[in-house]
Amino acid sequence: MTRRHLTLICIAALALSWAWLPEFTVTMFSYIGLYSMVAAGLVMLTGIGGMTSFGQAAFVAIGAYATAWVCTSPAAAAALGGFVPAGALPWVGLVLGLVLTFAVAWALGAITLKLSGHYLPLCTIAWGLSLYFLFGNLEFLGGQTGITGLPALTVAGLSLASPRALGPLIWAALLLALWALHNLLDSREGRAIRALKSGRVMAESMGVDTARYRVKVFVLAALLAALSGWLYAHMQRFVNPTPFNLNIGIEYLFMAVVGGAGHLWGAVLGATLITLVKEQLQDILPKLLGASGNFEVIVFGLLMLFVLQRFADGLWPTLARWSSRFLKPEPVRAPKSTASLAGRTLPPAGTLLLESDKVTKRFGGLVANNAVAMTLKAGEVHALIGPNGAGKSTFFNMISGVDDPTEGEVRLIGETMNGKPSRDYAARGLGRTFQHVRLLGTRTVLENVAVGAHRRGRHGWIASMLRLDRAEEAALLAEARRQIERCGLGAYADVPAASLALGQQRVVEIARALAGQPAALLLDEPAAGLRHLEKQALATLLSQLRAEGLGILIVEHDMEFVMNLADRITVLEFGTVIAEGTPAEVQVNPRVLDAYLGGSDEPVPMAA
Helix, strand or coil, X not given: CEHHHHHHHHHHHHHHHHHHCCHHHHXXXXXXXXXXXXXXXXXXXXXXXXCCCCCHHHHHHXXXXXXXXXXXXXXHHHHHCCCCCHHHHXXXXXXXXXXXXXXHHHHHHHHHCCCCCCHHHHHHHHHHHHHHHHHHHCHHHCCCXXXXXXXXXXXXXXXXXXXXXXXXXXXXXXXXXXXXXXXXXXXXXXXXXXXXXXXXXXXXXXXCCXXXXXXXXXXXXXXXXXXXXXHHHHHHCEECCHHHCHHHHHHHHHHHHHHHCCCHHHHHHHHHHHHHHHHHHHHHHHHHHCCCCCCHHHHHHHHHHHHHHHCCCCHHHHHXXXXXXXXXCCCCCCXXXXXXXXXXXXXXXXXXXXXXXXXXXXXXXXXXXXXXXXXXXXXXXXXXXXXXXXXXXXXXXXXXXXXXXXXXXXXXXXXXXCCCCHHHHHHHCEXXXXXXXXXXXXXXXXXXXXXXXXXXXXXXXXXXXXXXXXXXXXXXXXXXXXXXXXXXXHHHCCCEHHHCCHHHXXXXXXXXXXXXXXXXXXXXXXXXXXXXXXXXXXXXXXXXXXXXXXXXXXXXXXXXXXXXXXXEEEEEECXXXXXXXXXXXXXXXXXXXXXXXXXXXXXXXXXX
């Protein structure tokens, strides 16, 4: 039995037993389904996307109030002009709620998500409170009294007035949302989303517009919350501000974190635990303490401390590890078809690919790079060397779009790139690795390398959610596997990237850059951490890439590796170019010998 089989069995058991469950149990299951929907959005937003939000209850309120207003307001009835039958008003309210939520979430996200650190969650608290008080002070929404008399949902003439009738719709919506979110994460778009939490610089360099993706994830989580609010309003048949305050927003976040903030089914587990515990504590604590109050909040705080102490990733990963002893892994299904990926025709050998013209970088009074001029041509390996602190990494970041030069100009295949983000460099044909390895450690080597091919795919979020991207996804993974095998790591394709040695992780970065089919390849210390035979294999690979027409720029400290591979070498000292030429010329340059090679008169040995 696999996890999928177990999931289907549990769903079938719930469906078959629904009609015989006690009314209270049915109501509790309905609430769990509603809360799980919001928590699933927070898993996407916080656990996977790395953006903490305490304000999701406000989006639940928008979905609830939108349908309440449409269904009860005379102004809404007049606006609809009698063209919409009464039974369809809740569905109009759903559309209005989703549209309003989309607009509000996009506007808030565009502003809020520019913040980082503790400023982001503080800002979500601010606008969450603002919306909460707004709903309580708008007279046409009933003020603090709220709106009563909401009609029940009807589907094909069947009234869903009770939780027993509405519950199946709630759980159907939840399961459909989980299926769609799982499909999204298992795609090219999902890999970009996973990179938002800890790999934004890397993702941008692979062509991902991380700012836009952050807003899209924020909007997605808000839409799930609004859908939950719509269902909640028609189950309660009454709406007021109380269920949408900041405390409820914190509870939603508790659900996601306790269940497992990086796991979709963790949202359901967390919502189930918090809902059931809260229900029991509301009965038990007043009897124990002899007074009524929201004492369960104290217990939730202690529970959060315990979970974070003992189960840092939430309860779901622990449950999944335990169940793996009894469940078989999911079989890998061969794709029915593959699509053709966008390709790139490499420029002819000798074509000027990358050029820096008097590039200068200042940090206050410190000049990290001073009028550095350098070129990279197709079909050559150009090495950039210099002692520690010479400004190599700073220059490397400027010619790859991570930083902007203070003065001077960077041109990539004839186009001036000053002021453009690194994703535009990737689109233009530049691939790169990093001095400090930037991988998604918990994801497989295959998934990491597939991130490099992001720009070669075309399908978006909707296609991914509906699994309409399978042919393209198969092609992207096949390309990633080809590059992994080309780099000699085929045996490690399906293991977590963090389990590899540092040298192997650097090779994974090279494979990731190659998956984007670049014309210019920038490698930051690619041989660091490699053993002798691994360095030879890397040199062979780079020589092959040079023969295929790639232009390769290397920053490296291993002089023997550089001298035996490079066609040209540029030497930096204190941010200034002190020498440029062939390896033989650089080895006998007095300034290089004094500044970098220790003043030795004996050149670095070169391979025959």
